[in-house]
Amino acid sequence: MKPIKPFEPILTEVIPKGDQWIAQVKWDGTRILTYYDGDRTQLFNRKKNEKTQQYPELLKPSSFIQAKNCILDGEVIALQDGKPSFYEVMRRDRLRNLERLSELQEKVPITYMIFDILFLDGNWLVDKPLQERQQILSEKISGNEVVQLVESFSDTQGLFEVCQQHQLEGIVCKDLESSYTINGKDARWRKRKKEQDLIAIVGGVTIKNNIVHSLHLGLFDKVGKLFYIGSAGSGKLSANDWVTITKVMEPIIIQDCPFFNQCDVKGGVWLRPALTVKISFLEWTEGKTLRHPVIESFVTVPIEECKLE
Known part of the structure; x- marks a missing residue:
């Protein structure tokens, strides 16, 4: 499987509302796509740089997804004092001396927050609406200590206020009818950050x-x-x-x-x-x-x- 550039949200100051919109926490980590062909697993970031060796916890997708093969989209995060820390996850992401990996795995445990699925059992899902892709994820993903499914909320403004209260990075609002445009960026996905x-x-x-x-x-x-x-x-x-x-x-x-x-x-x-x-x-x-x-x-x-x- 060749790595792709993921769909990106645009920045917004106005939080969209309405039945067609859901909001998800914008996790302060690093965007990672998982490519699983049924045998081999590879991890790539949004710039198509390989990160497979940095996150060995994610190299057995069969432990958390029912699939012959798949491409998953999500955010790898690491916590510090109970909150996602970009600094902490970068300690793992930028690791070059792999001899220190086992040590860092203990010091900097990670969680993979999955929010989309692009490919499943030989079929591309990118043209399906987000609502359908989310339903597929909920049926196929089994969360564990390392992998979690990102929760969606209909109260977009309410989620943003909660994120502000807890000093989280912000939210991403998504149109439930949106397809997934590879190497795309448009207003069907919008991010509102705390500042x-x-x-x-x-x-x-x-x-x-x-x-x-x-x-x-x-x-x-x-x-x-x-x-x-x-x-x-x-x-x-x-x-x-x-x-x-x-x-x-x-x-x-x-x-x-x-x-x-x-x-x-x-x-x-x-x-x-x-x-x-x-x-x-x-x-x-x-x-x-x-x-x-x-x-x-x-x-x-x-x-x-x-x-x-």
């Missing part, structure tokens, strides 16, 4: 084609040193905004890196702390950097107020 935000100091930039391309961000620690918290290049700024930033920064360019903990950013042009920007993000990582930072807008908040709590 956090803060005001950060711009301590440097990366320039591409003579225009600022991304911002290097920091906050002051307790003793007044600028602590690097990540870089952001995506967001709501227009092309004209980037041109303006390029001009505004010229008087505050400095020679030395203003961050005390990170100065090896490739292509960095350093700035005297003066500019502040509002950033939304998913969560803090273990290393005190922002996960998926997005630039909302520049603001006029004094830099003294931008502190690492």
Whole structure:
């Protein structure tokens, strides 16, 4: 079986409602498709990179699905303090030294959250509506300690509020009539993420084609040193905004890196702390950097107020 690129949801701020929509928890893990030909099992991520060796717990589909062969779609997650942790699952996903695998299996147990089935017993199911594919999953999958079937909820707004209360990543809303478009992405599947935000100091930039391309961000620690918290290049700024930033920064360019903990950013042009920007993000990582930072807008908040709590 050749790996495929899975169907992707689009980002949305409006949660769809109505009888045709269901919502599922958006698990904070790594997307993994399972390919089982009746004998051999292979695992691939959304970019078609093989991950078979990283997750040996999933290599016997006969223990959790009644099928001669199949292709399953789901999310591999790992828990930390009872909640899915992207950092933890990446310890497994990025493992290169397989001699450490058995050790990590004990330290970082994983769960495979299955939410779709694309192929079963020699037949493609991608043209069938989601509602029918879900029914097939419920009949064929038997959950165990490692494999679970993702639950669906008709109260889309209610599920999102529960996810916010429990600090989960968000939800994915799906049209029950939707087919599964391989290598597709459209509004029949929509993801609504929780977000956090803060005001950060711009301590440097990366320039591409003579225009600022991304911002290097920091906050002051307790003793007044600028602590690097990540870089952001995506967001709501227009092309004209980037041109303006390029001009505004010229008087505050400095020679030395203003961050005390990170100065090896490739292509960095350093700035005297003066500019502040509002950033939304998913969560803090273990290393005190922002996960998926997005630039909302520049603001006029004094830099003294931008502190690492």
